[in-house]
Amino acid sequence: xxxxxxxxxxxxxxxxxxxxxxxxxxxxxxxxxxxxxxxxxxxxxxxxxxxxxxxxxxxxxxxxxxxxxxxxxxxxxxxxxxxxxxxxxxxxxxxxxxxxxxxxxxxxxxxxxxxxxxxxxxxxxxxxxxxxxxxxxxxxxxxxxxxxxxxxxxxxxxxxxxxxxxxxxxxxxxxxxxxxxxxxxxxxxxxxxxxxxxxxxxxxxxxxxxxxxxxxxxxxxxxxxxxxxxxxxxxxxxxxxxxxxxxxxxxxxxxxxxxxxxxxxxxxxxxxxxxxxxxxxxxxxxxxxxxxxxxxxxxxxxxxxxxxxxxxxxxxxxxxxxxxxxxxxxxxxxxxxxxxxxxxxxxxxxxxxxxxxxxxxxxxxxxxxxxxxxxxxxxxxxxxxxxxxxxxxxxxxxxxxxxxxxxxxxxxxxxxxxxxxxxxxxxxxxxxxxxxxxxxxxxxxxxxxxxxxxxxxxxxxxxxxxxxxxxxxxxxxxxxxxxxxxxxxxxxxxxxxxxxxxxxxxxxxxxxxxxxxxxxxxxxxxxxxxxxxxxxxxxxxxxxxxxxxxxxxxxxxxxxxxxxxxxxxxxxxxxxxxxxxxxxxxxxxxxxxxxxxxxxxxxxxxxxxxxxxxxxxxxxxxx
Numbered sequence: 031x032x033x034x035x036x037x038x039x040x041x042x043x044x045x046x047x048x049x050x051x052x053x054x055x056x057x058x059x060x061x062x063x064x065x066x067x068x069x070x071x072x073x074x075x076x077x078x079x080x081x082x083x084x085x086x087x088x089x090x091x092x093x094x095x096x097x098x099x100x101x102x103x104x105x106x107x108x109x110x111x112x113x114x115x116x117x118x119x120x121x122x123x124x125x126x127x128x129x130x131x132x133x134x135x136x137x138x139x140x141x142x143x144x145x146x147x148x149x150x151x152x153x154x155x156x157x158x159x160x161x162x163x164x165x166x167x168x169x170x171x172x173x174x175x176x177x178x179x180x181x182x183x184x185x186x187x188x189x190x191x192x193x194x195x196x197x198x199x200x201x202x203x204x205x206x207x208x209x210x211x212x213x214x215x216x217x218x219x220x221x222x223x224x225x226x227x228x229x230x231x232x233x234x235x236x237x238x239x240x241x242x243x244x245x246x247x248x249x250x251x252x253x254x255x256x257x258x259x260x261x262x263x264x265x266x267x268x269x270x271x272x273x274x275x276x277x278x279x280x281x282x283x284x285x286x287x288x289x290x291x292x293x294x295x296x297x298x299x300x301x302x303x304x305x306x307x308x309x310x311x312x313x314x315x316x317x318x319x320x321x322x323x324x325x326x327x328x329x330x331x332x333x334x335x336x337x338x339x340x341x342x343x344x345x346x347x348x349x350x351x352x353x354x355x356x357x358x359x360x361x362x363x364x365x366x367x368x369x370x371x372x373x374x375x376x377x378x379x380x381x382x383x384x385x386x387x388x389x390x391x392x393x394x395x396x397x398x399x400x401x402x403x404x405x406x407x408x409x410x411x412x413x414x415x416x417x418x419x420x421x422x423x424x425x426x427x428x429x430x431x432x433x434x435x436x437x438x439x440x441x442x443x444x445x446x447x448x449x450x451x452x453x454x455x456x457x458x459x460x461x462x463x464x465x466x467x468x469x470x471x472x473x474x475x476x477x478x479x480x481x482x483x484x485x486x487x488x489x490x491x492x493x494x495x496x497x498x499x500x501x502x503x504x505x506x507x508x509x510x511x512x513x514x515x516x517x518x519x520x521x522x523x524x525x526x527x528x529x530x531x532x533x534x535x536x537x538x539x540x541x542x543x544x545x546x547x548x549x550x551x552x553x554x555x556x557x558x559x560x561x562x563x564x565x566x567x568x569x570x571x572x573x574x575x576x577x578x579x580x581x582x583x584x585x586x587x588x589x590x591x592x593x594x595x596x597x598x599x600x601x602x603x604x605x606x607x608x609x610x611x612x613x614x615x616x617x618x619x620x621x622x623x624x625x626x627x628x629x630x631x632x633x634x635x636x637x638x639x640x641x642x643x644x645x646x647x648x649x650x651x652x653x
Contacts, residue, residue, distance in 0.1 A: 037295050038161050038176040041183070042120040044292040045158045046113030049128050050643065051285045051506040051636050052151060053106035056135060058632040059510060060103055061542040061623075063142050065096040066609055068542055069511070069531045072099055072138040074605045082450070084134040097616055099135065104622065106131045107639065114643035115650055122162040129155040133451070141528050142510040146459060147286035150190065152452040154289060157182050160411065178408045181382045182415055183296035185375055188252045189423055190290065190457045191270065192371065195248025196427050197458035199360055205463035209339075209351060212237040212244075217569045218465025220516040221282035221492050221509070222501045227577060229280050230569045238351045242339045247273045250331075253371070255297055256378040261324050264299045282492065284508035368427050369436070372420055379416055383409045414444075415453065421445040422456035464520060468566035469494070472519040472586055476536070477559040481589055485561070488536070489548040490515065491630065494567050497578040507632030511546045519564065523587040527604075530590075533560050534601050537592050545630050561588030 064072045073095040076086055088098040109128055112119040133152060136143050161179035198206040205211040216222060216230040247269045254266035271294060274287040335341065340354045355363075386405060421441050425433035434442075445454070464470070471494055475485040489495050492504045493512040504512075511532070518526040535543040537557055566582040590597050601607060626635060 037298065038180060039117075039120070041180070041292060041295045042125075042158060042162055043114060044288075044295070045125065045155070046110050046120065046128075047640065047643070048151065048285050048289050048292065049106060049132065049155075050110035050114065050639055051288070052132060053103050053110060054636045054639055055284065055507045055632050057100065057103035057107060058507070058627055058630070058635055059546060060100055061096065062546040063510060064099055064138070065542050066094060067535065067540045068096075069535060070140050070142065070528055071606070072096065072140075075138050075140055077605070081137045083137040084130065085138050093616070095138075097619060099138070100619055100623075101616075102131050102135060106135075111639065111643050111646070115646035120162060122159055122164050125155065125159045125162050129159060141514060141526075145508075145513070146455075146457055147284060147289065147508075149452045149455045150286065150289060150457070153186060153455055154183065154293065156451075156453060157186065160408065177382055177386050178405075178412045180296045180298070181379060182412055183293050184255055184298075185379070185416060185419065187270075187290070187293040187296060188255050188371070188375070189419065190293070191248045192252045193423070193426060193457045194459045195245055196364060197461045198245075198248075199357075200364070200427065201461045202357070203462045205466060206241070207353060207357075209238040209241045209353065210234075211460075211463040212240050214463055214466050215460070216280055217567070218463070218469040219281045220513055221504055222494070223280055223282060223503050224500050226280045226501060227569050231572055233348075235348050235350065239349050242335070242341070242351050244273070245339075246335055250335075253374070256374050259320060259324070260299060261320070262327070263297045267294055267297045267299045270294050278505060282502075282504035282508075284504070285506045288506060365428060365432065368424055372423070372436075375416060379412060383412070417441055418444050418448060419454040422454055426456035426458065468568045468582075470519040471495075471565045471567045471580065472515050473563045473565060474533070474536070475561050475563055476557045477589070478555040478557060481559060489550075491546075491548045494578055497567075497570075497580060498576050500577050504633055506636050509546075509632065519586075523562065527600075529562070529587070530597065530600055531604065531606060533562075533588070533590055534592075534597065534606060536560055537590070549630060559589040559591050561590065562586035 060068075062068050064070060066073065072085060075081065076083075076095055084102060085095050085098050088095045091098065093101075106128060109119070109124060109131075113124055113128075129152065132155065136148055136152065139148070157179055160182065161176045198211075203211070205214065213234060216226040219226070251266045251269050254262045257263060271291060274291050274294075277283060278287045338354060339351045341349060341351050344350050383405075386409075418441060420437055421433075422445070424436050427433075428436070448454070473495060474488040476488060477483050477485050487495060489499075490509075490512050492502050492509045493515055494501065514526070514528065518529055523529050532543065537560055539557065562585070564582075564584050564586040565580040567578050567580045570576050570579050592598065
C-alpha cells in the first residue's frame with residue numbers, strides 16, 4: 031500500500047498544479063472572452079439557455095456574471111496554490127471545490143472552452159476526488175487505500191492514448207495512412223514552436239518513421255498498462271513520457287501534455303518493497319526467467335512492427351516504411367482489439383479490487399467498519415465508471431451498429447444521464463491532418479481612413495501573423511482566441527459567429543479585447559474598417575532569415591464598419607450592445623488584475639504562481 035500512497039500524493043500535488051495553470055490561463059483572458067464587453071459575454075449565455083453553473087447565482091449575490099466568473103477564477107487559483115503548498119489541503123473536499131469551480135466556468139465557456147483537454151481535466155478531476163482522502167489523519171490505524179482510483183486513472187490514460195491513435199486510421203485520412211502526416215503537422219498545427227521549424231525540415235524518411243512510432247506508442251503500448259510485470263509497464267511509461275515531451279517541444283498544447291504525463295504516474299512503475307513470499311534462493315532464478323520472457327516479448331514486438339509497417343533499410347542505409355495492412359485488415363483487428371481491451375480492463379479492475387481486499391485482510395484493516403465501507407463504496411463507484419466508459423470507448427472506435435451490439439442498453443442510459451458532467455468521454459486528437467500543402471491562416475486587417483486603405487494587420491501574441499516573427503511557446507497557457515482563429519481559418523466566417531463579435535469589439539476599441547492581442551503592435555487612432563484576409567502559410571527554407579512565407583491571398587470577411595447595417599443588426603440581436611448592472615462595486619477585482627497581470631503573456635503569470643507554490647512548499651517543509 032505504501033508505494034500507491036506515495037504515487038497518489040505525487041499525483042494529487044500535480045493535479046493541484048494543473049488546476050493552477052488552467053484557472054490562471056483562463057483568468058488572464060476572462061474579461062476579453064467572457065466579460066460584459068468581451069467577445070462572448072456569459073450574461074448572454076445565461077439568458078439564452080439554462081446552464082448548471084455557480085455563475086448563475088450572480089444576481090442573488092448582487093454581482094454581474096463577469097464579476098462572479100472572475101471571483102471563481104481567483105478562488106480556483108488560490109485553492110490550487112493551497113493544494114500545492116499545504117498537504118492538509120490535498121484532500122477530497124478541496125478537489126470537489128476545484129472540480130465544481132472549473133465545471134461552472136466550462137459550462138458557460140461556449141466555443142472557447144470546447145477542447146478535449148478541458149473535458150479531460152473534468153474527467154481526471156473527478157478521479158482525483160476519489161483518490162484524495164476525506165481528511166488527513168496522521169495517526170489513523172486504518173489508512174485510505176488509493177489503488178482503485180489510481181487504476182481508474184490508468185484506464186483513462188489507456189482510453190485517451192488508444193483512441194487518439196486509432197481515430198487517425200479510422201478517419202480514412204490519406205496522410206495518416208500514407209505515413210506523410212508529419213510532413214505537414216509541424217507547420218499546420220495551431221500553435222507551432224521554434225522547434226517545429228527545425229523538425230519540419232527533417233528528411234521525409236524520418237517523418238514517416240515518426241508516424242510509425244506514434245502508432246506504436248498510442249495504439250500498441252497502452253495494452254502494456256495492465257500487464258502484471260513491472261518492467262513492461264516501465265517500457266510503456268518511458269514511451270508515453272517521450273511522446274508527450276516531444277509534443278510539448280514542437281507545439282503549444284497548454285496543460286494537456288502535462289496532465290497526460292501526470293496520468294502516467296498511475297502505471298505503478300516505482301519499485302515496490304520486497305516481500306518474503308518467494309524464498310530468497312529462488313529469487314535470482316525467477317528474475318532471470320522474467321528477463322527472458324521480456325526479451326522474447328521485445329523480439330516478438332519488434333517483428334510485429336517490422337512486418338506491419340514494412341520497415342527495411344535501402345541501399346543508403348535509410349529506413350523505409352509503409353503500411354502493409356489493408357483498411358479491412360485494420361477494421362477486423364480493431365473489432366477484436368476493442369473487445370480485448372474491455373475484457374482486459376474488467377479483469378484488471380477485478381484483480382485490483384481483490385488485491386485491495388487482500389491487503390486489508392492481511393493488515394487487519396477489514397475489522398474497521400469505515401475501512402470496509404470505503405472499499406465497498408470505492409469498488410462500486412469504480413465498477414460503475416468503468417462500465418459507463420465502455421459506451422464512448424466502443425461507439426467512438428467501432429461502427430455505430432457494432433458498438434451498440436456489444437453493450438447492454440442500460441449502460442447507454444447511464445452514459446446519457448452523466449454525459450453533461452463529463453464523467454467519461456471519448457477522445458481523438460489529430461483525427462484529420464489539416465494544412466496539407468500549407469496552413470490556412472486568418473489575418474485581421476484594419477484601416478483608420480477609408481476602404482482603399484492603407485491597411486494594417488492586427489498582430490496576435492501566439493498564432494502566426496508577421497512572417498518575420500518566430501513562433502512563441504505558450505505552454506502551459508492556452509490563448510483561446512488564437513486557437514479559435516486557427517479553427518476559423520479552416521472554415522467560413524458564417525460558421526464562426528463569434529468572429530463577428532470580435533470584429534465589432536475591435537471596431538469599438540474595447541480594451542478588454544485588444545488586450546488579447548500583441549500590444550507591441552497596437553493600432554493608433556480610431557479604427558473605421560476591419561476585414562479578414564485568408565492566406566496559406568508555410569515554413570521558410572533553411573536558407574531564409576524569416577520564419578514564414580505566405581501566398582494565396584483572398585478576402586475571408588468584410589470589410590466591416592460600425593456603419594454596416596447587417597453587422598449592427600446582428601450585434602443588436604446578439605445583445606452585445608447591452609450592459610449589465612451590478613449593485614456591488616468590487617474595485618478590488620481591478621486592483622488584483624492590475625497586480626497579477628503586469629503583461630498579457632499568460633504563461634508568465636502561470637510560471638510566477640507555480641514558483642510561488644513551489645517556494646511555499648519548500649519553506650513549509652524546510653527542504
